[in-house]
Amino acid sequence: MPTQHIAPRRPGFMERERLQDLLDxxxxxxxxxxxxxxxxxxxxxxxxxxxxxxxAGVQARQGAGEYRLEVQPDDRLFAWNHGPQAIKPLLFSxxxxxxxxxxxxxxxIEIKQTLPEVEPTAIxxxxxxxxxxxxxxxxxxxxxQHPDPHYKIRREALFxxxxxxxFSAATCFCTSTGDGPSLGxxxxxxxxxxxxxxxxxxxxxxxxxxxxxxxLKPATEAQLNNMIQGTDRAAAQQHRFLPGETELKQLxxxxxxxxWDEIGERCLSCGNCTAVCPTCFCYSxxxxxxxxxxxxxxxxxxxxxxSPTHSSMGHFMVRGxxxxxxxxxxxxxxxxxxxxxxRSGCVGCGRCITWCPVGIDLTQAVAALLDGGLADA
Amino acid sequence: xxxxxxxxxVHKFSSCDGCQLALLNLGESLLELPKYVDITHFAExxxxxxxxxxxxxxxxxxxxxxxxxxxxxxxxENSAYLITIGACATTGGLQALANLADREAWxxxxxxxxxxxxxxxxxxxxxxxxxxxLELHGCPVNSQQVIAALADLLAGVKPVSERQTLCMECKxxxxxxxxxxxxxxxxxxxxRAGCGALCPSLGRACYSCYGPAETVNDGxxxxxxxxxxxxxxxxxxxxxxxxxxxxxxxxxxLRLRRPPLETDE
Amino acid sequence: MLDAHLPHSAVxxxxxxxxxxxxxxxxxxxxxxxxxxxxxxxGQFNMLSLFGVGEVPISIVSDPDDSHFFDHTIRVAGRxxxxxxxxxxxxxxxxxxxxGRGWPMAQAEGQDVVVVTGGLGCAPLVSVIRYLLRRxxxxxxxxxxxxxxxEDDLIWRRQYExxxxxxxxxxxxxxxxxxxxxxxxxxxxxxxxxTLDLNLEKTISMLCGPELMMLAxxxxxxxxxxxxxxxxxxxxxxxxxxxxxxxxxxxxxxxxCKDGPxxxxxEVADFxxxxxF
Numbered sequence: 001m002p003t004q005h006i007a008p009r010r011p012g013f014m015e016r017e018r019l020q021d022l023l024d025x026x027x028x029x030x031x032x033x034x035x036x037x038x039x040x041x042x043x044x045x046x047x048x049x050x051x052x053x054x055x056a057g058v059q060a061r062q063g064a065g066e067y068r069l070e071v072q073p074d075d076r077l078f079a080w081n082h083g084p085q086a087i088k089p090l091l092f093s094x095x096x097x098x099x100x101x102x103x104x105x106x107x108x109i110e111i112k113q114t115l116p117e118v119e120p121t122a123i124x125x126x127x128x129x130x131x132x133x134x135x136x137x138x139x140x141x142x143x144x145q146h147p148d149p150h151y152k153i154r155r156e157a158l159f160x161x162x163x164x165x166x167f168s169a170a171t172c173f174c175t176s177t178g179d180g181p182s183l184g185x186x187x188x189x190x191x192x193x194x195x196x197x198x199x200x201x202x203x204x205x206x207x208x209x210x211x212x213x214x215x216l217k218p219a220t221e222a223q224l225n226n227m228i229q230g231t232d233r234a235a236a237q238q239h240r241f242l243p244g245e246t247e248l249k250q251l252x253x254x255x256x257x258x259x260w261d262e263i264g265e266r267c268l269s270c271g272n273c274t275a276v277c278p279t280c281f282c283y284s285x286x287x288x289x290x291x292x293x294x295x296x297x298x299x300x301x302x303x304x305x306x307s308p309t310h311s312s313m314g315h316f317m318v319r320g321x322x323x324x325x326x327x328x329x330x331x332x333x334x335x336x337x338x339x340x341x342x343r344s345g346c347v348g349c350g351r352c353i354t355w356c357p358v359g360i361d362l363t364q365a366v367a368a369l370l371d372g373g374l375a376d377a
Numbered sequence: 378x379x380x381x382x383x384x385x386x387v388h389k390f391s392s393c394d395g396c397q398l399a400l401l402n403l404g405e406s407l408l409e410l411p412k413y414v415d416i417t418h419f420a421e422x423x424x425x426x427x428x429x430x431x432x433x434x435x436x437x438x439x440x441x442x443x444x445x446x447x448x449x450x451x452x453x454e455n456s457a458y459l460i461t462i463g464a465c466a467t468t469g470g471l472q473a474l475a476n477l478a479d480r481e482a483w484x485x486x487x488x489x490x491x492x493x494x495x496x497x498x499x500x501x502x503x504x505x506x507x508x509x510x511l512e513l514h515g516c517p518v519n520s521q522q523v524i525a526a527l528a529d530l531l532a533g534v535k536p537v538s539e540r541q542t543l544c545m546e547c548k549x550x551x552x553x554x555x556x557x558x559x560x561x562x563x564x565x566x567x568x569r570a571g572c573g574a575l576c577p578s579l580g581r582a583c584y585s586c587y588g589p590a591e592t593v594n595d596g597x598x599x600x601x602x603x604x605x606x607x608x609x610x611x612x613x614x615x616x617x618x619x620x621x622x623x624x625x626x627x628x629x630x631l632r633l634r635r636p637p638l639e640t641d642e
Numbered sequence: 643m644l645d646a647h648l649p650h651s652a653v654x655x656x657x658x659x660x661x662x663x664x665x666x667x668x669x670x671x672x673x674x675x676x677x678x679x680x681x682x683x684x685g686q687f688n689m690l691s692l693f694g695v696g697e698v699p700i701s702i703v704s705d706p707d708d709s710h711f712f713d714h715t716i717r718v719a720g721r722x723x724x725x726x727x728x729x730x731x732x733x734x735x736x737x738x739x740x741x742g743r744g745w746p747m748a749q750a751e752g753q754d755v756v757v758v759t760g761g762l763g764c765a766p767l768v769s770v771i772r773y774l775l776r777r778x779x780x781x782x783x784x785x786x787x788x789x790x791x792x793e794d795d796l797i798w799r800r801q802y803e804x805x806x807x808x809x810x811x812x813x814x815x816x817x818x819x820x821x822x823x824x825x826x827x828x829x830x831x832x833x834x835x836x837t838l839d840l841n842l843e844k845t846i847s848m849l850c851g852p853e854l855m856m857l858a859x860x861x862x863x864x865x866x867x868x869x870x871x872x873x874x875x876x877x878x879x880x881x882x883x884x885x886x887x888x889x890x891x892x893x894x895x896x897x898x899c900k901d902g903p904x905x906x907x908x909e910v911a912d913f914x915x916x917x918x919f
Contacts, residue, residue, distance in 0.1 A: 040553040040580070065601070067557050084553050094549035099648055101693055101736070108672070109693055109734050113648050146646045146885045252894065255916065269592040270566035271541070275548030282889030285882050286537065289694030291409055291528045296694030302549055303889070308591040309540050310890055312880055314720045322592055324918035332892065339895035357544070357556050357566050358601045533728070534695050535721040 011199035012216025020051045026122045035124035043083035062169035064359030081169040086130035086278030098298045122159040128180035129349040133278030162187030166230030168237035171350030176241035179347040181234035192227040240363040248334040259368045264323030271304035273352035383432040386418035390438025396463035397421040399517040439465040441500040453507040461503045464516040469622025472500040516586035539571045542590045546570040567593045588620035595629030649736030660797040666715040684769040685744030685904045691736035696722035699881040701766040715765040741884035754782035760789040760851030766876045767850040785812045789831025793821040835862040849875040873907035
């Protein structure tokens with residue numbers, strides 16, 4: 001993992017036409033470069049070697065249960081907010097083989113860990129919310145006691161180019177969680193898109209070294225102002241919010257609130273919110289064996305607290321009803337995480353709102369659950 | 378010479394043979410299978426010995442004729458472990474749509490001499506007639522699931538069932554939601570996973586050929602599909618399609634067709 | 643601590659059928675270096691894997707000082723335990739572990755210990771009883787209260803009889819449906835708690851069994867004014883990874899596999915018995 005420290009922003013300016021230089025510099029250093037590309041009607045991380053593959057003028061209009069790309073007559077390459085997935089699938093793989101076993105003729109069982117083969121990967125244009133989520137996933141999967149070897153190997157190969165958000169989607173609420181719209185930490189290179197070019201600054205030693213080599217001119221006052229205008233605009237565009245962490249903790253005191261049932265009536269228990277959530281980490285494990293019975297693989301795959309098997313104890317389910325599953329998800333994410341990880345598990349990206357097939361909005365749920373109940377709590 | 382290998386049979390009831398075809402399309406695994414089992418009956422592939430006693434029977438198709446009822450009892454009696462494969466065997470299949478229609482009128486419309494047709498008044502799943510040990514869903518069945526179940530049985534272990542929703546399969550496969558990005562009327566949120574998210578990966582809505590997931594909130598999904606522009610009847614038809622015989626879908630579809638109750642203002 | 647992410651092969655040294663649905667396996671790591679570094683506390687568990695079938699969390703019941711082997715007592719409850727029940731000496735399983743927090747044995751030193759169990763052979767506490775008896779001089783009086791539904795559900799019946807003959811050991815058993823030959827009480831295990839005369843300043847209680855039974859026992863112990871810090875219990879949830887990563891076993895903010903399975907009552911009081919947790 002790159003050494004992370006909060007570098008003060010001393011950005012250099014780059015004209016829009018020169019962006020290819022950065023891409024080339026990274027590729028020269030041996031990185032596979034992933035960037036935002038329009039695919040399947042969304043913005044997705046895809047390998048890019050030329051800047052013209054990036055989505056010029058594309059904005060992502062997001063609402064509850066809705067995502068539409070719109071093209072504006074604009075040169076901006078990062079006017080979209082985010083796509084259906086953060087960095088999670090690139091590190092915490094949706095399906096992973098953990099180990100392989102072979103039954104030997106003498107009855108011995110050979111067990112071999114299977115680790116992924118990775119190449120150094122640079123990701124272009126990672127949002128502040130997704131970096132905050134990544135920091136949380138790091139805490140979970142790279143705990144000092146049990147660092148996950150599969151996650152670790154991919155994480156160490158990652159180089160991150162973060163970007164300030166200059167626009168917000170209607171589903172964004174990172175200002176209220178404190179995770180955006182401007183970059184905090186956890187990137188190698190920081191970046192802001194201005195009206196007429198880019199600002200770059202180093203976030204790690206490795207990142208600073210690359211920036212230095214590009215010999216950029218120090219940003220002018222006007223350019224710095226333009227950068228701040230961008231994040232200010234993004235912040236001002238947000239109209240959803242979550243209350244502070246102290247209030248969120250009180251969700252545990254609202255376990256019998258009638259609003260849970262109202263959500264239970266709408267919720268499909270499909271698991272989409274957990275799959276797109278950049279911090280959700282649940283997985284299930286299971287064997288696959290070959291017909292000859294001589295070899296088997298242990299695999300893990302994303303699980304969800306909305307799956308019937310998640311709380312299964314064999315003879316009974318702790319959470320058979322959808323209402324209880326939604327309550328588990330929300331109370332864990334917003335309150336339980338605070339004890340487990342020192343902060344709420346929500347970074348304000350709003351994906352769970354956008355990608356919920358029936359548009360359930362967690363900010364509304366929280367407002368309804370905590371409404372009027374704070375005084376007596 | 379008598380073989381000690383476990384015996385396997387594949388039986389056909391009222392069906393299109395698609396699930397048997399799915400098995401035939403297995404390729405290498407199918408060629409490997411006879412190393413570990415004796416296939417005593419699989420008419421579509423050759424072996425034809427329907428009355429042999431077997432360790433495992435795979436049953437395709439629904440029960441729709443009086444003869445089917447007798448035959449399935451026989452198959453059950455002859456089999457230590459019975460697996461139903463595909464939407465017909467597990468839910469009654471597409472042909473169960475006739476259960477909800479005027480069957481006599483349909484017969485008269487289709488056949489010149491409907492009186493020569495000997496059929497039951499309904500098409501039903503195998504499990505409505507005999508005990509079924511494992512159900513593998515889909516239209517057609519996912520033959521890899523069949524192989525995985527056989528691998529478990531060969532090892533003397535109960536096979537496991539797929540219990541997640543199709544949405545989870547889409548997300549695992551990196552398939553983008555067609556409902557959210559295009560307003561496609563997708564049945565994925567109430568559908569059992571297992572197909573590999575085939576339709577959504579081609580940008581199409583899921584039409585639930587794997588049948589109901591364990592949790593079916595049909596009311597909430599119907600409301601959403603209606604907000605996408607579908608009439609109540611169009612939504613009903615999405616529930617009443619390939620797996621209309623599955624109780625959660627049958628009930629959901631019929632509810633949508635029933636005129637709404639008048640409420641006191 | 644051994645690699646939590648990868649099982650080590652272990653061989654079955656001995657298999658004992660304890661009752662029709664319960665069996666014990668004595669295991670030894672195939673690699674003696676692994677066996678040498680394997681250390682655990684009573685109440686901790688291992689993930690047992692059966693080649694190509696599955697993995698299950700099982701409590702370790704042997705004594706931590708018996709360093710050449712370790713024992714698991716397993717109830718047949720599903721496809722994996724059913725398959726495990728067919729294994730014989732010489733067969734192999736995979737082991738990941740040990741995981742979780744065990745019983746507070748250090749805190750229990752010098753204390754009277756009340757052990758309350760219900761249901762079918764509560765293995766996590768049997769390991770405690772054996773531990774206490776083997777180090778008899780380090781602990782005060784030992785009260786063993788065990789409840790079963792049917793008389794036949796009691797495994798290790800002979801052992802209970804042996805334990806009851808030890809000095810300072812009070813064994814009381816209750817069966818909902820006792821047979822003619824049942825020398826102990828009829829009724830619920832929780833009814834036995836009222837009969838105890840506890841020294842509240844020097845007693846620690848350890849509970850294991852169905853949660854409703856533990857809740858009833860906790861209510862009784864609190865009625866007797868035993869401090870919450872002196873009430874400990876072992877919980878069970880869906881555990882797959884064993885070290886707080888896969889997310890299934892969470893009860894509120896606790897990971898049962900990592901923060902438990904043994905909890906002090908005060909740690910889980912808010913969620914114990916609450917629907918959905």
